[in-house]
Amino acid sequence: MRFFLELALSGLAVGAVYGLVAMGFAVIYKATGLVNFAQGELTMIIAYIAWTIQTNLTGNVAVVTVGALGAALLLGLAIERVVMRPMLGEPVFATVMVTIALAVILRSSINFIWDAYPHGLDLGVGRSVVRAGAVGIRTGQIAVVATLLAMLAGFTLFFRYSRFGIAMRAVAADDRTALLMGVSTGRVHAAAWAASAVISGIAGIFFAVSYDLSPTMFQLGLKSFPATILGGLDAVIGSGLGGVIIGVAENLAGGYLGSGTKEVAGFVLIIVILMVRPFGLFGQRDIERV
């Protein structure tokens, strides 16, 4: 039982990080119909910005978090305005290639701006281990699970009750009709990119606190993309839950079935689920597959 709990709790924690990054994918897809292949790189850049604030200004957790997420907001808006908006109306393939190019640029910028060494994001919190019997978990891991739950609840309310959330759903459903109804699609796109960068930034900060910061961190995007496919590309809440499912499944597989299965467990799950529900667990039937 202890072994199972250790695997499940760790899986839940890493799954929560995947879930947050996956929500970032879904927010952009829902508003723009575009898969952003630079999501993992965005996550990494924001974590590095947090580390820069921590090492050069202050290690105060509130200042670092607000500073890094503020930077995420600006970065998301800048990418949308400078890189993505000129691509409006261009073929999807070209737009997706632009996000791939963006990913390469952001990835390479780590070495130009920072360095290749791993670093620890020390905010004075999140690293201590809480023990319940023989099972231990870091406080940062508990916090990321709690944050994911809060984000899921927040987004549910946002999409259901807020004016802007309904506008986003309208753009996602039919952007031309939404435009005719007075919804500013430009503003919706900008807000989606900003929100997506902030959500990814939260994931990046939690990951850097619990694990470490290194130039390979962008691979979180690769691990989280299956989560958003599993939950549904257009389902923000579903993508968050998809991350948790993938995290727990790969940890249980790695623990009980052994080496090699950890990497494929999530993908096996996706194949099985997509065979039954091709639009994902929580996705809408009429979405365009990428």
Added chain:
Amino acid sequence: MRNTLAAAALACAAGTMSFGALAAEQGVTDTEILLGSVIPLTGPPALLGVAHTTGVKVAIAEANNAGGVKGRKLRLVMDDDGYVSARTLQSTRKLIDVDKVFAIPGHSGSGQVVAAMPVLEKSGIPTIASVGPVKAIYDPPRPNVFAVGSSYEDGIRALVRYLGDRNPGKTWGIITQDDDYGVAVRDGFDTVQKEKKLNVVLSATYKRGQQDFSSEMARLKESGAEVFLAGGIISENIAMVKEMEKLSIKPVTGIFWPGRVEAILKLMGPASDGLYAVDYVEPFGSPAGQAFMEKAKPLVSEAEFKGINRYTMAGYAGARVLIEAIKRCGRELTWACTNAEMARTKDLETGVMAPIGFGPNSRFTDSRLQIMQADFATLSYKPVQ
């Protein structure tokens, strides 16, 4: 007889190449000798590439401060291969054909040198491989390619033998990467496991680039392993050690030299205290290591000094071999002479590893290994008896 024939063949090859080199000794002027380095300077492998280049720079600055080599100053140009073999090949060609360097004191990782070998061998340019010496680089011996260091298999064997002797009858766990590096580690481990009949209770692999090791380490705990070989490189070993701390287990743990970078001890935290490692270059906690740091400090920039790690020593030692050979050739500098003089290198003291030597039929230093242990209080490794 076979050795004599091989030596004769090498001598003939070196002689043949000297005709090509005589036409014009590229990269050499009355006042300067141009050297070139192909190394990863971007991406995660820059951790080793940048540090290695700093070592080469220390050796060059040291020689230049002493008046240069027979009146000629040494200058280094670098090309970033990103640790991608296809780019290594391009960079090697560029250094030889476009930059026209005289010699290559630092070539990229093991797989990259092997990929560029046909170009290096055909050109005859004096080359040092001191990042990851593997058999394919020095066996069969080429006239112009010299490997400095020790083999991965020998390194792992030395570490596992040491830990096995210190912990008789204990249970073992091993986790390795699923690539050629992991295979080399596992091969070395398997040899000693059979030899000493080690009781292995966990044997696992992980995918390169993996960041979360919670399931692997939970399995380690469940297996009850008392001695553990962490076969990761940098981030992987950090993650494994931190996970062990979380799970409240502390088996006797050994790591291999690609991950023996002092800076990561801080990231591992107190759990890193007592980690065993094996290496052929001196730990910075030893008198020799401290002497090297003092030597390097005035010769490189502050940022370069901050980034010094074990690869800096490897780069320094390799560059010293080349520079000493160039010195012995004097003003009449040719590739043939430099290659021949490098082959004649014997007991060269670099201060960062055991004395270096090659031979007429040997292009590998096969350097002496030493076991060391991490000291978290000083964030350094110290040699153990």
